[in-house]
Structure formats: structure tokens, C-alpha cells
Amino acid sequence: MHDAAIVVDNLRVVRGKTAALGGVTFTIVPGKITGLLGPSGSGKTTLMRAIIGAQQITSGTLEVLGLPAGHETLRSKIGYVTQMPAVYNDLTTKQNLEYFAAILGVSAQGVSEVLRTVDLEPQAEQLAGSLSGGQIARVSLAVALLAEMPVLILDEPTVGLDPVLRQKLWDLFRSLAKQGRTLLVSSHVMDEAEHCDDILLLRDGKVLSHGTKKALLHDTKTTSVEQAFLKLAGGNHES
């Protein structure tokens, strides 16, 4: 057994007639925040859904914690937050968390802790449907934080949040990574790279680069992730 959390080898996903992912290979080790960066439509969500086992793969292999993606055991090991908040609008914040807590076998105390973590205690009794976009997103995130899952797959969790809150969430992600958990966090905002240990740049279903920000900037001789992306994407066009 190796200690890698996620191993992806030549993963291809074809949806309809187009290749959403065209031969993606990378390895993610535990205890790190990996930023999955790329423009809208680059295949970030497809890749994340493949990792949690919700997306059928066409070819290649995908292992999480040494098991093939979609394995039954992994359902209690991976926390997943979709881009669109997946919560019940006609339940209160607390009722939402209580229901998922019952499924995951988490205590009432666990629910209050998570409520505090995502800063939603004042909104506990409010219907999720009446919350602001950022607040609903945090309810959805809170569900993934209920059970202490070793792997967290977060699809654009910080989009549209105010900068103070965004900073708070990144601090939270950092503390989770320090506990030895694996975090894959997607964003289409290249600036989010500064919070990540590693950056996985995705474009048109292909990995442009994977490594630390420092290495990326060094290799591309640029000063920002945005520039690095442009350089790599441009090079891709010529080939």
C-alpha cells in the first residue's frame, strides 16, 4: 500500500461525444490542500464527481485511499460539497444538519460544533431557503464537515463569499489539512492558489501542470498563477 490519498492514472471521461477529461494523471498525498484551478468548463466538476464515484469513467484508473473510486467503503470516507448547494430549502439549517448527522452517525454535539465552525449559529433555526447564497453554501459545506472524513472534495466552496469569510474558510481548510486530511478544492479564480500547497491546473480536460505554486512560477518564469496559466495554455495551442 502506498500512502497516496488519490491516485489518478490516464483517466478519461467521455460524456456524449466530447471528452470531458482526456487522459488525466496525478497523485495527491494526504495532509495537503490541493487547489484544482481552471476556467469554467475545464472539467473540474467532472473530475471531482469521478473521484467521489458519481461519474462513470470511460478508461484509466482512479483510486481513493487505495480503493477504486465508487467503492462502497469510500462513501463514509469522502466528504463532497457540490458547486450548487445541496441542502433542503424547506428545512432549517439545524434540521438539515441533524438529518445528515443521523445518516452519518454523528451526535447532536457534533451538529452544534459544525454550526459554530461555519459561523451559522445565529441562523440555526432559519429555513435554508431564506438564507443568503453564501449562507446556504456554508450549510452545504457544514454537511461535509459533520463526520470527520479523511478526504474532502470541495467544488468552488469560496465563490461569492465576502473576503473575511473566505479567509476564515481557508484557515479552516488549513487546520483540517494539518490533521492529516486530504483536501481537493476547486476554483476558477487563480488567486485562490495562494492558499493551496499544490496547484493542479486544468484546461479542456487536461492537466497543464501539477506542483507547488513556487515550482509553477519558477518553471514558467512568471510572477502569477494567472500568467503561468496563460503561458501554459498558449503553449498548448501551438502544439
Next chain:
Amino acid sequence: MSLKITFATSARVLQQLRHDPRTLGLMFIVPLALLGLLAWVYSATPRLFDYAGPPLLGIFPFIVMFLVTSVATLRERSGGTLERLLAMPVGKLDILAGYALTFGSLAIIQATLASFAAVHLYGMDVAGPQWLLVVVALAVALLGTSLGLFASAFARSEFQAVQFMPAIVLPQFLLCGLLVPVALLPTVLQWIAHCLPLTYAVDAMKHIATETTVSGRVYVDIAVVLAFALVAILLGALTLRRQTK
């Protein structure tokens, strides 16, 4: 299957409905009002009310439960919560049984209210035991719930889900033996009628309404309705996919 998750799901669906008192009210009051209207329509011919009332007692829960369930599960599918649940350690049948439990309980209340009102308020004459009317209504409600779950898999929007109601319910309504006894239908339609669950529910209701002693046929009818419900639930489980293409 996990009973804990089934009960948690059932409680959650009930909580959702409690935040929506109007839907809950409509579920209970509409059948009562319709039966009252029917009694009024037949006020000059009470015998016809005795004939049409019991089958309708069985048909109302079917329609209401079909609609409520298909829209509720469609929301669950399109809102992303179903995908989220299926990515968790949850059995598909836990989710379906949770829905069936809550809607089944509501159906018991609805059927009890409606049959009580029909007999004691609107003067419907029922020869057999009244509790059996409730049992048939419950079986039909479970059928409506399971068919609603199944149908929701083929709807892309709430508009479509609502349109499935006339598509699935109305043919059964026309052929179930309420408008014309099944024996008097053209042969081909008789065959079709015998393949549709509502026919058995209406047959059971008619027997309970007209016979003082309960014949074995009523129990067979109820068993057939429940068998249809079970098959629809299992087909519904097949439409819950953990993985998409």
C-alpha cells in the same frame, strides 16, 4: 437496509411538510370537500352516492400521493440532495422506505378522515366494516407513492411531473370499473383493466360497500394492489443511480 436511516428520512420528509402547512392542509381537506360535493351532487339519488363514493375513497389517496411524491422526489433529484445522499453510506431502499413511511402515515390519516366523513357526515351506506375501507385506501396510497417515485425518474421538470398524473392516473380511472363495470367493457379493455392496479382497489371498495361479510376476494384485491406497489418501489430503486454517464 438501515432502520435508523429509514426513520431519519421519514422524520425529515415530515419536517419538510410541516414547514409547508398549505400542502398538508390540501392533502386532508381536498378529498373531504370533493366527497361532500359528490354527496351533494347525488342528493336526489343517494343510491348512486353509495355506489360511487367507496371507489372514490380509494382513488383520491392515489391521486394525491402520486402528485405529492413525484414532485417531492423530483425536487430531491434536481436539487442535488439525492446525489449527496447516494454518495453517503445510505441504502436506496432506506430513502424510498422513508418516503413511503411518511406518506403512508399521512394516507392513513387522510383515509380515516375521508371515510369517517363519508359515512357519518355525508350518509354513505357501507355494508362491510369501515376499517377495511381505510386499509384499501392505505394500500392505494402506498401504490400512489411508489408510482410517483418511479414516475419522477422520467420527469425533467415539475411541469412534466405534474403531467404524468393525467397520463398515468386517468387511464386507470376510466378503466377501473367506476364509470362502467369492468365486465361490461370491450374485451380488450377488460384485459387492460385487469393489468391495472386501480381496478383491484375499486373492486375491493365495491365489495366492502355491498357485502356485510368480508369475502376472500377483498384480501386478494388488497394483496394485488400491494404487490403492484412493491414492484413500483423496486423499479423506483433502480432509477436511483449512484453513478451517471
